[in-house]
Amino acid sequence: GQNIDQPTEMTATEGAIVQINCTYQTSGFNGLFWYQQHAGEAPTFLSYNVLDGLEEKGRFSSFLSRSKGYSYLLLKELQMKDSASYLCAVMDSNYQLIWGAGTKLIIKP
Amino acid sequence: SQTIHQWPATLVQPVGSPLSLECTVEGTSNPNLYWYRQAAGRGLQLLFYSVGIGQISSEVPQNLSASRPQDRQFILSSKKLLLSDSGFYLCAWSPIPGGRPSTDTQYFGPGTRLTVL
Numbered sequence: 001g002q003n004i005d006q007p008t009e010m011t012a013t014e015g016a017i018v019q020i021n022c023t024y025q026t027s028g029f030n031g032l033f034w035y036q037q038h039a040g041e042a043p044t045f046l047s048y049n050v051l052d053g054l055e056e057k058g059r060f061s062s063f064l065s066r067s068k069g070y071s072y073l074l075l076k077e078l079q080m081k082d083s084a085s086y087l088c089a090v091m092d093s094n095y096q097l098i099w100g101a102g103t104k105l106i107i108k109p
Numbered sequence: 110s111q112t113i114h115q116w117p118a119t120l121v122q123p124v125g126s127p128l129s130l131e132c133t134v135e136g137t138s139n140p141n142l143y144w145y146r147q148a149a150g151r152g153l154q155l156l157f158y159s160v161g162i163g164q165i166s167s168e169v170p171q172n173l174s175a176s177r178p179q180d181r182q183f184i185l186s187s188k189k190l191l192l193s194d195s196g197f198y199l200c201a202w203s204p205i206p207g208g209r210p211s212t213d214t215q216y217f218g219p220g221t222r223l224t225v226l
Contacts (some may be wrong), residue, residue: 004152030212042199042217043153087152091212092180096168099152 002026004086004100011106013077019101020073020086028093034062034073035087037102041089046073075105083107115200115218118126122225128173128187130221135181142183143215144175147197159183169192169204195225 003025012018024032031050035043049055049064049071062073073086085102092098112135121129134140145205155168157175163176172191176184183200184190198221204212 033214040222042220045214045216048212048214089153095212096155096158097153097215099154101150101152 002090002092002098003033003065004088004090004098006086006100008101009104009106010075012075013092014078014080014109017042017074017076018078018079018105020075020088020105022071022088022100023075024069024071024088024090024098024100026090029066030091030093030095032062032064032071033097034071034090035089037087038083038084038090046086078107080107080109111202113200113216113218115198115221119222120224122190122223124192124225125189126226128185128190128194128223129222130185130198130200132183132185132218133181134202137181137187137202137204140158141179141213141215143201143203144179144185145201146181147199149196151201154166155184171190171221178202189226193226197222 006022031048033048035047036046037043047062048064051062052066054061054063059076064071085104087102088100089097113134139205143158144190146156147175147186157165159165159177162177200218201215203215
């Protein structure tokens with residue numbers, strides 16, 4: 001079966017750095033997406049990785065290792081507004097997105 | 110720029126009643142369209158997707174149906190709602206050339222929170 005695993009919840013301090021991990025087992029691979037979802041709102045796109053390595057976008061970076069079936073989202077200089085759920089999703093060989101359950105990130109002052 | 114609309118924002122319906130949720134996209138042509146459901150604390154479950162007018166693919170057998178009567182309109186329906194249909198319903202679109210699936214990013218509408226009592 002297809003499976004995406006990410007921690008259920010993480011806590012970090014304002015101004016710090018946090019890394020949210022995602023491991024996957026899917027039928028084929030056409031890229032990995034990270035989305036941010038604030039409570040009660042729709043997910044918004046953060047990043048897309050299809051090749052191994054690190055993609056940096058301002059305070060957010062995403063890393064992919066296809067051989068290990070592993071990705072992480074790195075958030076730097078955490079702000080209170082970063083409190084949200086972070087969803088990892090993998091596009092399989094049929095171009096369908098397989099979604100993880102999300103990691104709820106709690107930022108403390 | 111492209112925008113995606115969903116309505117209503119919230120809905121409370123009795124068991125056994127019908128359902129119609131509408132999604133429209135502006136600023137693009139021939140998009141891929143998707144309906145997802147998200148249960149509390151769970152990941153997104155793909156319900157239906159469409160690569161063109163009248164073309165609907167169902168991912169999960171259930172009492173829901175979808176239709177795409179126009180290029181940028183996607184409707185989710187049910188004849189009789191079940192308690193298990195409660196959840197957060199999200200419509201999404203992705204740009205595609207030539208009406209085929211692709212790796213393009215999906216962009217979500219604001220969602221409809223459905224409570225079935």
